[in-house]
Amino acid sequence: MVSLSNLTPEAHRLLSTQTIELASWAFGNAGTRFKVYSTPGTPRDPYEKIADAAQVNAFTGITPRVSLHIPWDEVDDYGKLAQFARDNGVVLGNINSNVFQDDDYKFGSLTNSDPAIRAKAIDAHKHCIDIMGATGSDTLKIWLGDGTNYPGQDSISGRQDRLADSLAQIYAYLADDQQLLLEYKFFEPAFYHTDVPDWGTALLQVLSLGERATVCLDTGHHAPGTNVEFIVVQLLRAGRLGAFDFNSRFYADDDLMVGAADPFQLFRILNEIVSLDALDTEKSGVNFMLDQCHQLEDKIPGEIRSALNVQEATAKALLVDRDALARAQADHDVLGANTVLMDAYSTDVRPLLRELREEKGLDPDPYGAFLRSGYLEKVAAERVGGQQAGWGA
Ligand code: PSV
Ligand code: MN
Numbered sequence: 001m002v003s004l005s006n007l008t009p010e011a012h013r014l015l016s017t018q019t020i021e022l023a024s025w026a027f028g029n030a031g032t033r034f035k036v037y038s039t040p041g042t043p044r045d046p047y048e049k050i051a052d053a054a055q056v057n058a059f060t061g062i063t064p065r066v067s068l069h070i071p072w073d074e075v076d077d078y079g080k081l082a083q084f085a086r087d088n089g090v091v092l093g094n095i096n097s098n099v100f101q102d103d104d105y106k107f108g109s110l111t112n113s114d115p116a117i118r119a120k121a122i123d124a125h126k127h128c129i130d131i132m133g134a135t136g137s138d139t140l141k142i143w144l145g146d147g148t149n150y151p152g153q154d155s156i157s158g159r160q161d162r163l164a165d166s167l168a169q170i171y172a173y174l175a176d177d178q179q180l181l182l183e184y185k186f187f188e189p190a191f192y193h194t195d196v197p198d199w200g201t202a203l204l205q206v207l208s209l210g211e212r213a214t215v216c217l218d219t220g221h222h223a224p225g226t227n228v229e230f231i232v233v234q235l236l237r238a239g240r241l242g243a244f245d246f247n248s249r250f251y252a253d254d255d256l257m258v259g260a261a262d263p264f265q266l267f268r269i270l271n272e273i274v275s276l277d278a279l280d281t282e283k284s285g286v287n288f289m290l291d292q293c294h295q296l297e298d299k300i301p302g303e304i305r306s307a308l309n310v311q312e313a314t315a316k317a318l319l320v321d322r323d324a325l326a327r328a329q330a331d332h333d334v335l336g337a338n339t340v341l342m343d344a345y346s347t348d349v350r351p352l353l354r355e356l357r358e359e360k361g362l363d364p365d366p367y368g369a370f371l372r373s374g375y376l377e378k379v380a381a382e383r384v385g386g387q388q389a390g391w392g393a
């Protein structure tokens with residue numbers, strides 16, 4: 001049985017200090033365009049979303065930050081919200097801009113050919129940056145729904161020019177210790193072309209902005225069959241992998257729990273992260289985040305399960321015998337090299353992780369401990385009329 005002693009001291013340190021950022025919207029009700037289901041005790045406001053996110057951290061010990069989405073999480077006093085988060089043992093993380101749910105943005109936001117609408121979209125981002133000042137968040141995360149549905153509908157190149165100019169204005173508004181993440185997605189809501197569809201476009205745009213602009217890789221935002229770990233390597237080599245939005249997909253942007261659809265892909269991604277020494281966020285600048293919706297399952301247990309899935313894949317990646325792998329690769333020993341990886345992937349790391357949690361004074365079974373805590377029953381009784389995440393209205 002594998003134990004903590006099977007890890008090198010550095011691997012032990014990396015696993016023990018790993019953090020994953022949660023998204024506030026994971027705690028709201030979610031669904032599809034067909035139906036949004038509710039779960040009892042769903043948060044009614046950003047404070048309750050943060051309180052729920054804090055539960056995930058209290059039991060897993062690895063999710064100390066919560067991202068907000070503006071205007072989904074708009075409040076009067078962001079200093080108060082940040083203090084509330086701290087009082088609950090977490091801090092506010094990225095601020096996500098939302099310029100995809102306003103009629104004005106029907107034909108684009110940062111790419112819109114109407115100067116007034118484009119200015120409104122730029123101002124929405126400046127508003128997010130002002131909020132970052134109040135919450136102490138250092139990262140603005142931008143995902144755009146911009147694109148077209150029909151060939152000829154608009155000039156693809158004109159839209160790229162306007163996008164570049166808008167991003168430059170937003171970047172210039174950031175303080176020196178703040179940064180920008182640009183997230184790509186290959187389609188949806190636009191069906192013909194999307195203005196930031198892939199890592200190449202995102203990389204070109206951030207490269208022209210400056211050093212504090214990087215790319216966010218959402219695992220669900222690729223065509224089926226895409227080799228996502230290859231993209232991870234490309235962005236790391238360029239020094240522009242800023243963050244992950246982790247989730248699972250069977251078909252499109254399903255936003256299911258990370259590690260549910262393809263745990264092997266999650267392992268392959270973390271294997272590249274570990275092999276390129278990018279697991280330590282302080283050093284690499286790579287932020288590991290969840291971007292998921294829990295439609296059928298309870299949200300807090302769903303987030304706990306997801307954080308544990310990332311932790312398990314990380315432990316497996318840290319168990320890869322790097323020397324043996326390097327030797328097999330140098331010898332062109334195809335099956336030998338593959339065996340080294342598969343040995344690590346096939347290892348049951350759960351006993352090791354239980355040990356790690358005990359070492360930190362946590363319950364070794366975060367999922368069971370949370371269910372036994374009575375929190376779900378308590379909020380179900382207290383909260384009536386929970387909010388939806390913003391999607392699937
Ligand atoms: C878009 O599909 C996305 O992945 C972006 O990160 C959004 O901000 C997020 O989903 C909202 O759920
Ligand atoms: Mn995302």
Ligand code: MN
Nearest residue numbers: 218220221253
């Ligand atoms: Mn998405």
